[in-house]
Amino acid sequence: MTCYANTFHQLDTLLTKNKQYWQFVPFADEGFTWQQQHPEFCQWLQSIDDQSLQQLNQDHDALLAAFEPWIPDAKILADLAKTPSLQKTEFAYPKNFDTGIPGRKWQQITAFNHVLPRLNLPWLEWCAGKGFLGRVLSVSHQQPVISLEWQPQLCVDGEAAAKQLGLDIHFVQGDAFDVSSQQYIKEQQHAVALHACGDLHVSLIKQVVAKKGKAVSLSPCCYHLIQDSHYQPLSTAAKSSQLQLSKHDLRLPLQETVTAGNRVKQLRFIEVSFRLGFDLLQRKINQSSTYLPVPNVQKALLGEGFKSFCCWAADQKGIVLPANIDFDYWQQLGEQRFAVTERMELVRQLFRRPLELWLVLDRVCYLEEFGYNVSLGTFCEKQMTPRNLLIHAERC
Template structure:
């Protein structure tokens, strides 16, 4: 059962809460802006040596548990960061008042991963009843759309840019005689706007940063009567810096960049033990290569590498470094002590993981701030807006539901 926040301890006014959250985030940005993976020397280490000592006392198993479970992490570190208790309180959201889950044809969830299906059901339960046609934005495989069509008994139009997923959804709808029509469209294009005409009930489950920002812009321009949105991946957007949308957000501008936005979603609870091991190996190799390039180029600048699939974790450390040295035009010396660099990389991984626990404390507050900015923006355009959680964190840490009605 999702615990609801204690309203008696919270600011009664949304603007007041947003202002207080903004003030604390500004005051503590020296703690959450530095990225330990990139910065060898983090500024706050000298200011808070006892905090650093506490973090580095954790072994890797403890660090891993604390990254995945914010409550013990907050309890462990609140004595070192005075603002943490209030920040945590300001980041609480009530659970969504939802109806019972509908029973549907088992074919609806055939082949859908368990946690994905649980997310779909919980999100749909948070919608409640509707009689309007539904527009499913960034629908993917249309799992949500098919469930809504059956459980709420309304026609659904699903928007998706991957043509194969659109074709598959339409074939399935025809085969199962479902009132779902998938449309192949780039939601960032002008062609998308016509689907918002006719006042549909718009839904989006885990729409990424630039995509859900575009969605809300379209809804405002078309005066969409009802919106249910679960945002995700705030950093996946074309522009490097986040420009607040609401008047209050502009007044309390935090000057967030993509790295800051990524902090809000650096948490995951769905990775398997195998994936965790692969990520550790891959990150250790990246850190090892970074140590080498700093020594070779005689500088202290972090060298970013592109995203890599977890399969790269199976690569030999030397082969990994030689590949990226060639790709980045870095001349490697003939003699390299690979075992020494690997040992140093493992030590660096432990240090990075420990220090990054501080940034982890600010994941949820930053995510709440971003969603409150959108909520206030919608209110400025005549919407009644609420923020809540539609599922438990273990089902998905991206569990914020933005509901807007006009």
């Protein structure tokens, strides 16, 4: 068993063992999901004040330390999910080469480029956007680039920019899922995909394997953007796992808590607690125990108060509200439930990166199973992009 397959199995075992702590929908239950089995744990969670909650959300080491007595496997999972930084080779770009490329995107594409080995092969840029990455690959490797992109205007803009810079880049407007796109995947080629969502980068991996492509480098993102209702494992290692991942589960790796300003936090508190309060009310009216999702709401309506929100939501869902509802009571329950769901999400945070590694290692193991030499690491700091993992595979 390779070292990656071994890590995958260890992650898989512990993620499966601890799935009660991450594989659930916090809105589904009225209170803590673990109230029956672990009342003391729930009591402890409830005792975390809002300031500590915020700190734990921002400091992963502190989060692991705080939960160590309750979920000791979380620390082992975090260690298994650690990845090395990939080795960089810097390149000096011509003056003003970054014109028209947003600052953060420029940092990402150059960081991506600097960890790629020099294989002297033509490039294929999968789901290229305006082909920002293709431009830096072209100028630093002096090899032709084919950039496949679905949106016609991005192709036009990308082609024009490449022409102006005198680069050998050719755009192909096409659908990555269509069989006609497979013709662009060649054996003697280095294929790349930076942040091609879900099935889009999976389609590249599968086609590279099928065509025995020499090399592929990709940074996966948006694992939940898949055509099937559940995750379809690629490798035999993941196919033998007991885990079955829903789209909700697949969103977890992307659910990093970002530091928001007070206004944004307050708005979120109002909206989510209104939704949770209305949900409790509708459960009572409908004698139901399932969460009822309500569509997106115009933010101005939230300013009109909880009662207006409930009337609007009831109307959206065809629910007739009885007279004499004590809206203050339901609003308060919604606020209490907000505090509970926030603490349940905090627990799920412990498993965010390990689950991402599980998904990424599935791709890695698949490539290894088909005879590729694979390296996995980070190509930039997470401040530049939290989707900073890069898989590089070369056919032996």
